[in-house]
Amino acid sequence: MLRKPETNEYPPYYKEYVNNVPDGELLQILEDQQKETMKLLNALSEETAEYKYAPGKWTIKEVIGHITDTERIMCYRLLSIGRGEQGMLPGYDDDEYVRRGNFNRFPLSDLLHHQALVRQHTILLLSSMDEEALCRRGNANGSEVTARAIAYIIAGHEIHHRRLIEDRYLSSGQ
Numbered sequence: 001m002l003r004k005p006e007t008n009e010y011p012p013y014y015k016e017y018v019n020n021v022p023d024g025e026l027l028q029i030l031e032d033q034q035k036e037t038m039k040l041l042n043a044l045s046e047e048t049a050e051y052k053y054a055p056g057k058w059t060i061k062e063v064i065g066h067i068t069d070t071e072r073i074m075c076y077r078l079l080s081i082g083r084g085e086q087g088m089l090p091g092y093d094d095d096e097y098v099r100r101g102n103f104n105r106f107p108l109s110d111l112l113h114h115q116a117l118v119r120q121h122t123i124l125l126l127s128s129m130d131e132e133a134l135c136r137r138g139n140a141n142g143s144e145v146t147a148r149a150i151a152y153i154i155a156g157h158e159i160h161h162r163r164l165i166e167d168r169y170l171s172s173g174q
Contacts, residue, residue: 002026010149018154049108065103068115081138082147091141
């Protein structure tokens with residue numbers, strides 16, 4: 001069973017994400033959270049998916065695009081560090097990625113399909129890595145991190161955004 005990373009395995013700003021992940025088998029958690037997220041979002045109308053809870057905030061479609069893009073980037077980091085990459089992996093500007101992603105032009109079903117495929121890829125990649133690979137350290141966005149921590153960050157990031165969707169978007173009557 002993959003255990004939670006120690007606090008020295010990731011930068012402090014990821015602590016919330018790692019702490020969001022419940023105890024248990026991470027691969028099963030990733031599968032279960034995918035089902036929960038799909039159940040929550042599949043029922044939304046296109047109109048609801050384009051709702052912003054405040055000016056300057058992302059729409060639900062943009063949040064889904066952000067979750068997917070972030071998981072793609074984190075998966076690349078997981079692969080790179082797990083395979084022993086010693087060069088610094090670049091950061092990214094999530095607001096710029098969302099802006100350039102033009103996610104509101106896509107049907108909600110397409111965004112959810114992309115997200116599901118990316119999650120399947122994450123699970124397959126993670127399940128192929130042994131303990132040695134998962135404990136490797138690398139540098140992403142100027143900070144040292146282990147492959148194992150990245151796996152937990154992926155799971156915690158989705159939990160964070162699903163909670164925001166539930167609390168800030170869907171609880172307002174949308």
